[in-house]
Amino acid sequence: MGKHMSGQMGWKVLGVITAGAVALGLSALSAQAGATWEVLKPDVFGDRTINDGRGIIEFSAPNRPLDQSHVPVSIKAKLSDGRTISKVYFIVDENPMPVAAKFDMGEGRTAVSLAAKFRFNSATDTRAVVEASDGQLYMVSQHTKFAGGQASCSAPPNGDPKEIAANMGKMTLAHEAAPKTMTQLRPKAKLTVSHPNHTGMVLDQITLLYVPLKMMEKVDVRQGDDLVFSMTGSITLSQDPEIAFDYRVNGATELKVTASDSDKTEWTKTFPIGQGS
Secondary structure, three states: OOEOOOOOOOOOOOOEOOHHHHHHOHHHHHHHHHHHHHHHHHHHHOOOOEEEOOOOEEEEOOOOOOOOOOEEEEEEEEOOOOOOEEEEEEEEOOOOOOEEEEEEEOOOOOEEEEEEEEOOOOOEEEEEEEEEOOOOEEEEEEEEOOOOOOOHHHOOOOOOHHHHHHHOOOEEEEEOOOHHHOOOOOOEEEEEEOOOOEOOOOEOOOOOOEOOOEOEEEEEEEEOOEEEEEEEOOOOEOOOOEEEEEOOOOOOOEEEEEEEEOOOOEEEEEEEOOOOO
């Protein structure tokens, strides 16, 4: 688990991260975190300049999560100069697959609210990077401490395997307000997809073989014909991935969700969202 994995996003495999960093004290951890990002940054963004995102991005991640397998991370981002938000990246530096999720946003979004739950494998810097329509990148970050216990990327899924398999691909969508009463310009919803998001790093205690990787690879959400977002996932997504998002009212009465995993299994469900939403 000392290596970053490229996964399905085309990121190259990165070098080995020093395994003994945890034992070296807070100053060494800080130095290690900086060293990790120095290797990771060019692999993901090349030589592009990344600007300070404060004032554009509000970022939230827990200082010490209660459950390292379902860590809530969220952003609110806004551009006020005529540009729009084209992409949002969530990055967990010390995870085997650090680019946790990439969101390609629908056109015309000057403001975006997004949240998801991720696996955190160890103490790490966590980052949100917003790409504007002119290609400029903006970043904020926060350090999250490790509460101890088993690293989440090698922890088995919760629940009975037969039940997990039977429910795979089932989706729910909940709104902050009932669709019939929504009047705000940007309603907020939370999508949950039942899926184990197997990391490929879990040892089956019966067979003594590793459970094969089977991760949530893509989630597309459309409001009528308009794209809300297209998310590219990774093993860093938690089991039963949750994505909270906002969207602009465009008059369509349905949200259509299409999800697929690394085995190329695809699920689609359409949710009514009420008139004028």
